[in-house]
Amino acid sequence: MRRIWRAIGQWFGLRFELEDSVGAVLTHPVPAALEGPVGWWYVFGAATLAMFVVQVVTGVGLAMTYVPAPNSAYDSLQFISQQATLGSVLRGIHYFGAGAMVVLVLIHMTQVFLFGAYKFPREANWMSGSLLLLATLAMAFTGQLLRWDQDAFWSIVVAAEQAARAPVIGGFLASLVVAGQNVGGATLTRFYATHVFLIPAAIFGLLAIHLYLVVKRGISEPPVPGQRADRRTYLAQYRALLARGIPFYPDAAVRDAAVAFVAVVVVVVLAVVAGAPMLGKPPDPTIIVADPRPDWYFIGYFALLAIIPNGLESLVIIGLPALAFAFLFVLPLVRPGGERHVSRRPMAIAAVGLGVVVYTALTIAGTAASWVPVSTEGAVLPPAVTAGLGAPESLGARLFVRKDCFACHQIAGAGGRRGPDLSVAGSRLSHDQLVLTILNGKGQSMPSFADALTPEELAELVAFLETRRGR
Amino acid sequence: MTIGLTAAMAGLVGVPIVGYLIAPLFEREQDTYVAVGDLAHFAGGTTTLVKFEDPSPLAWAGQTANTALWVRRAGDEPVFQVFNVNCTHLGCPVDWRSDAHLFLCPCHGGVYYADGTVAGGPPPRPLFQREWRVDGGKLMVKTQRLPTSGGGAP
Numbered sequence: 001m002r003r004i005w006r007a008i009g010q011w012f013g014l015r016f017e018l019e020d021s022v023g024a025v026l027t028h029p030v031p032a033a034l035e036g037p038v039g040w041w042y043v044f045g046a047a048t049l050a051m052f053v054v055q056v057v058t059g060v061g062l063a064m065t066y067v068p069a070p071n072s073a074y075d076s077l078q079f080i081s082q083q084a085t086l087g088s089v090l091r092g093i094h095y096f097g098a099g100a101m102v103v104l105v106l107i108h109m110t111q112v113f114l115f116g117a118y119k120f121p122r123e124a125n126w127m128s129g130s131l132l133l134l135a136t137l138a139m140a141f142t143g144q145l146l147r148w149d150q151d152a153f154w155s156i157v158v159a160a161e162q163a164a165r166a167p168v169i170g171g172f173l174a175s176l177v178v179a180g181q182n183v184g185g186a187t188l189t190r191f192y193a194t195h196v197f198l199i200p201a202a203i204f205g206l207l208a209i210h211l212y213l214v215v216k217r218g219i220s221e222p223p224v225p226g227q228r229a230d231r232r233t234y235l236a237q238y239r240a241l242l243a244r245g246i247p248f249y250p251d252a253a254v255r256d257a258a259v260a261f262v263a264v265v266v267v268v269v270l271a272v273v274a275g276a277p278m279l280g281k282p283p284d285p286t287i288i289v290a291d292p293r294p295d296w297y298f299i300g301y302f303a304l305l306a307i308i309p310n311g312l313e314s315l316v317i318i319g320l321p322a323l324a325f326a327f328l329f330v331l332p333l334v335r336p337g338g339e340r341h342v343s344r345r346p347m348a349i350a351a352v353g354l355g356v357v358v359y360t361a362l363t364i365a366g367t368a369a370s371w372v373p374v375s376t377e378g379a380v381l382p383p384a385v386t387a388g389l390g391a392p393e394s395l396g397a398r399l400f401v402r403k404d405c406f407a408c409h410q411i412a413g414a415g416g417r418r419g420p421d422l423s424v425a426g427s428r429l430s431h432d433q434l435v436l437t438i439l440n441g442k443g444q445s446m447p448s449f450a451d452a453l454t455p456e457e458l459a460e461l462v463a464f465l466e467t468r469r470g471r
Numbered sequence: 472m473t474i475g476l477t478a479a480m481a482g483l484v485g486v487p488i489v490g491y492l493i494a495p496l497f498e499r500e501q502d503t504y505v506a507v508g509d510l511a512h513f514a515g516g517t518t519t520l521v522k523f524e525d526p527s528p529l530a531w532a533g534q535t536a537n538t539a540l541w542v543r544r545a546g547d548e549p550v551f552q553v554f555n556v557n558c559t560h561l562g563c564p565v566d567w568r569s570d571a572h573l574f575l576c577p578c579h580g581g582v583y584y585a586d587g588t589v590a591g592g593p594p595p596r597p598l599f600q601r602e603w604r605v606d607g608g609k610l611m612v613k614t615q616r617l618p619t620s621g622g623g624a625p
Contacts, residue, residue, distance in 0.1 A: 069533070070532050070535045171619070176493075179496075185530075186495055282534055284537055288539060289566060305593075313595060447573055448590070451585065
């Protein structure tokens with residue numbers, strides 16, 4: 001058996017001259033240090049690549065059934081998720097694969113950043129990589145829109161509104177996002193073509209450059225404290241290092257394969273266990289009761305949009321992403337030399353730490369979304385709050401819910417968290433203060449309820465709030 | 472010569488494709504009014520959700536050809552305010568809370584009074600309003616592009 005394989009291999013090897021093309025690439029030397037434990041840090045690029053292949057394969061599968069027409073997309077996705085054989089698993093792999101790819105790209109970039117591997121002579125590796133990050137995020141966002149449910153519909157509207165904040169060309173960009181005057185018949189097909197043709201084409205091109213550079217420039221050796229990246233001596237040093245190197249295949253490649261395998265297993269298991277994500281309501285703009293949220297990795301950005309100070313929105317919405325990307329892109333040009341080891345680069349640790357902490361905090365804030373009034377449909381105050389109230393106070397308690405006070409104010413641990421907790425409002429505010437705040441509103445968040453309450457209702461509401469006293 | 476020919480080829484194909492792609496963006500806003508309901512449908516002092524279909528949708532537009540608007544009739548006279556449902560912050564649909572007399576936005580907590588002015592939260596300006604007129608006992612509303620708070624503001 002083995003002899004037959006070898007014969008087949010030799011036949012192709014000779015005809016295609018594989019020895020000095022594919023063979024040379026596979027066995028190109030990499031630093032010998034990668035054989036040690038530090039080699040496990042070098043695996044995330046390959047895992048990202050594996051995940052991209054998974055996305056391409058499952059994406060092609062989905063495209064065989066998905067109908068990219070506004071009147072059918074939602075139904076075809078329901079069919080894929082609920083009726084097609086293995087459809088739910090396929091969609092699940094594509095969904096969890098998207099999240100995994102975003103996470104892996106970020107881990108890969110963080111590792112390269114902390115190892116100082118973006119410095120001379122690998123600046124172009126980093127720059128093509130940051131473009132690949134951009135393309136990955138664009139894929140993640142456009143993919144969510146193809147779900148074509150209520151969240152997707154309003155996400156497109158939000159994207160158009162954000163694009164409109166750009167100076168001068170904002171209106172044009174907004175029209176470009178919705179492909180016309182409104183989200184409608186022309187919008188979905190444009191996003192579909194963008195998601196399955198345009199961005200993937202860009203990714204394939206960028207990947208070709210990225211991988212060419214990885215092989216051509218060579219994998220960076222693990223940094224040593226005190227050893228600076230110096231463009232006069234580095235190339236000669238590196239050549240000497242590779243002379244004592246190990247072949248990429250099979251010595252280093254096996255770790256890439258192992259980690260990629262784990263990543264794919266995790267994604268497939270998640271897809272089998274959890275299945276494809278549920279679709280929201282249909283994309284009907286006349287269904288007003290909506291709660292649009294992006295997928296989990298964009299929740300932090302969603303939160304950022306809520307907490308921008310008034311008047312700075314356009315600056316932050318357009319400026320911050322542009323600035324963040326510009327910083328990534330030009331980083332290796334600004335800092336091509338110097339220390340590579342992370343123990344000599346406190347600012348690098350601070351930057352990564354700050355980024356992780358800030359985005360985690362934003363994600364937590366976005367998940368809670370305490371700035372959004374909660375629904376009061378069918379809501380009731382806790383029994384302990386309403387027990388033993390007199391007649392007007394009891395009516396006031398009911399008004400507290402019906403007039404949506406409860407949507408923004410907590411009492412005894414229930415209710416919205418946008419405004420102050422009113423559990424002990426009766427102790428904190430005098431009768432007149434309560435009346436004035438309700439009638440006139442307060443600051444940027446508390447509206448005036450003068451038009452919404454009759455004098456009797458106001459008296460009942462205040463009577464209820466005055467029963468809320470601390471010990 | 473080679474470069475010239477290549478550039479010419481790119482131009483020959485490029486002009487139609489770019490024109491095709493960006494043409495929908497420059498379509499004129501149609502000056503169309505759509506009937507959204509009889510006057511009697513809107514009682515004085517109420518705010519009502521109206522739904523109608525885009526007068527000339529693409530055949531495959533499905534539900535996305537629908538539009539919803541909030542119509543407020545403050546008093547008994549046939550005087551209206553017709554609001555886009557889109558929050559002026561980032562476009563999410565605002566919901567009218569008839570007991571609280573407020574519009575609430577589910578995304579980032581924008582709040583508006585019955586007349587569309589901002590009552591709280593991040594919105595930079597009042598709710599967008601549509602032109603309307605009364606014709607044959609019906610309320611007619613002008614169709615309009617997606618309103619935005621940025622460069623494309625109407």
